[in-house]
Amino acid sequence: xxxxxxACEYFDRISIAGSTMDLxxxxxxxxxxLLKQVRAxxxxxxxxxxxLFHHNDCGAYKMACNHSSLEEEKSCQLSDMQEAEEIVNxxxxxxxxxxxxxxxxxxxxxxxKFEIV
Numbered sequence: 001x002x003x004x005x006x007a008c009e010y011f012d013r014i015s016i017a018g019s020t021m022d023l024x025x026x027x028x029x030x031x032x033x034l035l036k037q038v039r040a041x042x043x044x045x046x047x048x049x050x051x052l053f054h055h056n057d058c059g060a061y062k063m064a065c066n067h068s069s070l071e072e073e074k075s076c077q078l079s080d081m082q083e084a085e086e087i088v089n090x091x092x093x094x095x096x097x098x099x100x101x102x103x104x105x106x107x108x109x110x111x112x113k114f115e116i117v
Contacts, residue, residue: 012041018060020052020077020084035091042095050088050095052081055102055111074101078117 014037016022022030041047054077056070067073081099088097103113 024083
């Protein structure tokens with residue numbers, strides 16, 4: 001991530017498979033749980049930014065959706081990222097948000113490109 005310009009000294013990582021999909025379309029208690037995690041990071045560590053990361057070939061989206069192409073998968077995820085950003089902005093308006101798409105190389109499972117969307 002440093003090579004892609006996403007370096008920072010400290011960050012709180014909240015990593016839950018399909019979390020923005022759950023934030024957008026999940027049960028109310030799941031949405032509340034996810035927002036609670038971000039609120040806790042704000043309260044305990046005074047975070048200023050929320051970055052939503054998505055990537056191609058996502059298992060959570062494979063389980064929930066039947067995309068016919070990589071382009072359709074990415075389009076669906078970008079739409080969900082936009083909705084999730086709006087939810088975070090509505091509930092935590094004092095935090096800056098960003099969305100990042102990661103292209104994973106299927107041969108070695110390493111990120112090969114980070115794209116701010």
